[in-house]
Structures are given as C-alpha cells and as structure tokens.
Amino acid sequence: MTESRLVRQIAHALRHERERAGLTQQALADRAGLSQAAIARIERGDRLPSLTTTERLLTALGRQLRIEVEPLDxxxxxxxxxxxxxxxxxxxxxxxxxxxxxxxxxxxxxxxxxxxxxxxxxxxxxxxxxxxxxxxxxxxxxxxxxxxxxxxxxxxxxxxxxxxxxxxxxxxxxxxxxxxxxxxxxxxxxxxxxxxxxxxxxxxxxxxxxxxxxxxxxxxxLRRHRQRLAAGTDEATRATGDTAGRAGGSAG
Structure with a gap:
C-alpha cells in the first residue's frame, strides 16, 4: 500500500460508501464501467485513481466529491x-x-x-x-x-x-x-x-x-508535540513582552 495519506483517505472513503450502499466490488465495477480488480486495487490503496475515475465511482454510489484544504499536519x-x-x-x-x-x-x-x-x-x-x-x-x-x-x-x-x-x-x-x-x-x-x-x-x-x-x-x-510546546512558549513570551511594553509606556 502506498504511504500517501490522500490515497489512504480516498481508499477508505470509497470502500465505506460502497459497503454503506450494500454493494460488492463487482457490483460497483459494473455500475462504474470498471473491472473488479481495479476497484480492489483502489480500495487497498495500491493506486490513486484519477479525479475522473473517482467521480465515476462516487456517482455510481449516489455520492459526489467535495475538496477542502487544511493546514499541513x-x-x-x-x-x-x-x-x-x-x-x-x-x-x-x-x-x-x-x-x-x-x-x-x-x-x-x-x-x-x-x-x-x-x-x-x-x-x-x-x-x-x-x-x-x-x-x-x-x-x-x-x-x-x-x-x-x-x-x-x-x-x-x-x-x-x-x-x-x-x-x-x-x-x-x-x-x-x-x-x-x-x-x-x-x-x-x-x-x-x-x-x-x-x-x-x-x-x-x-x-x-x-x-x-x-x-x-x-x-x-513526539516531534509535533514538542514543536507545539515551543510555539506556545514563544507566543506566551511575546505576549508577556507586549504587556510589559504597554505597562512601561503607560508608566512613562
């Protein structure tokens, strides 16, 4: 299976929607005009389907694709x-x-x-x-x-x-x-x-x-956890510095 997180997400989503519809891989393949082997490879995460193929599969399941972006990690x-x-x-x-x-x-x-x-x-x-x-x-x-x-x-x-x-x-x-x-x-x-x-x-x-x-x-x-701790510490330090600066200005 490929290491791509996107491939895993698409594989999981397609399998979930197929099982939710109560269809076998062969039944979905017949609806979408693909082979059962192709469906199996996609659901295992062995290949990333094109957007056109993904839309064909989802349309056959009565679903549609929505794309969103989010901050990295x-x-x-x-x-x-x-x-x-x-x-x-x-x-x-x-x-x-x-x-x-x-x-x-x-x-x-x-x-x-x-x-x-x-x-x-x-x-x-x-x-x-x-x-x-x-x-x-x-x-x-x-x-x-x-x-x-x-x-x-x-x-x-x-x-x-x-x-x-x-x-x-x-x-x-x-x-x-x-x-x-x-x-x-x-x-x-x-x-x-x-x-x-x-x-x-x-x-x-x-x-x-x-x-x-x-x-x-x-x-x-663990690396991500430490990065977040460091970022939080830096933010707290900046906030303390800003507060001190404002206090010093008021006192002057």
Whole structure:
C-alpha cells in the first residue's frame, strides 16, 4: 500500500460508501464501467485513481466529491489535542493495557512505541498495546495468540483474519485478541527497559529516546508535540513582552 495519506483517505472513503450502499466490488465495477480488480486495487490503496475515475465511482454510489484544504499536519494537531485532554487512566482502560499485559503471562516483552511514550508522559494518541518481542520467543508468543483467539490484520483486504497469525508468517505484526488489539515489533534482543509505575503497577517500558529511533509514527507525533510546546512558549513570551511594553509606556 502506498504511504500517501490522500490515497489512504480516498481508499477508505470509497470502500465505506460502497459497503454503506450494500454493494460488492463487482457490483460497483459494473455500475462504474470498471473491472473488479481495479476497484480492489483502489480500495487497498495500491493506486490513486484519477479525479475522473473517482467521480465515476462516487456517482455510481449516489455520492459526489467535495475538496477542502487544511493546514499541513492539522490531522496530527487534532489527534494531539484530543490525547492531551483525555484522562490517562481512562485511556489505558480503553485500549485494555492491563488485560493484555496480564494475558501475556510469562512471555518476555517490553512495552514499546506509542504505548511506551504515553506511559512516560507524552500526550500522544494510542490505538493499541504495542510491545517488543524476541524472535526466539515467537513460539511462546504464538501460543498466547492461540489462547486469546487472535485474528491477524490482513493489510491486503484491510480486515481481520484470513492470514496465519504466527509472527514468522509475512504480514503486519498486528493482532486482534479477545483482550484487545496488540501490535508487536519482533526483535533479536529486547531493548533495555526502564520501569514505569502507574496505578499501583510497574511496567517494563522502552525508553523514550529509543522509541524515537524505532517507531516512526511515534517519533513524528513526539516531534509535533514538542514543536507545539515551543510555539506556545514563544507566543506566551511575546505576549508577556507586549504587556510589559504597554505597562512601561503607560508608566512613562
């Protein structure tokens, strides 16, 4: 799948509207005068359709295209704003951190990625529990996945299931278990963890400086968070200076 955010958005929108209309890919292809294979490639994000093709597809679904622009990376700002105002305990409960950690049992792991960053005080969005697991522990990890009736994420069809869940099999290391969603980074050796205590529990956590090296998405969010903090500090400094200047002028 391409890395373009626009391609992913168009793919998601077209698939959503097709499923909302209760149509199969073949039925939509027949209406729009395209092949089912072309529809599949577009919905997977393998290709960016032309505006003409996009309009044909949406017209066949009784919809139309509307284009808007927004500040660059505003989607990141919205995600950070939402994360900053949310209660940490509630967030940890929502993505079932403790349930998954308990279910992992004796499997050696370290909390990684955005999960590690959140536990170290970074107000960034987290959608799933993220861990680092050693390759040599993959059989133990597979046994955990079997116990929890895990379904693996099928990136080709953008749905859960349909692929073998063993980490040795090709595909994203992302599973939906009965305890919640889990994402893993398979490594030769676990990163040296730090211990983070929260709510009466202690978690083995990948240090924040290491997260920024190993997790591109988390690193991008952390950079954005720091930029916003710096911009806010600069704005506050300017406002203080302006106030002081006005006060000095009045006193004179």
């Amino acid at each position: 505003s989607h990141l700002d919205a995600a950070l704003d939402e994360a900053a105002t949310a209660d940490l305990n509630e967030r940890l409960t929502n993505f079932k951190l403790d349930r998954l950690v308990d279910a992992l049992g004796d499997l050696p792991y370290v909390l990684a990625g955005s999960t590690a960053a959140l536990l170290q005080g970074a107000p960034i969005p987290v959608a799933a529990v993220e861990i680092a697991v050693r390759w040599r522990d993959s059989s133990t990890f597979t046994a955990f996945l079997e116990r929890t009736y895990a379904q693996r994420w099928n990136a080709r069809w953008e749905e859960w299931g349909g692929v073998r869940h063993e980490p040795e099999e090709r595909g994203e290391h992302r599973w939906l278990t009965r305890h919640g969603e889990l994402r893993a980074r398979m490594v030769d050796e676990l990163p040296e963890p730090i211990e983070v205590r929260h709510g009466g529990r202690t978690y083995p956590v990948e240090p924040l400086v290491q997260v920024e090296v190993t997790d591109r998405r988390a690193a991008e969010l």
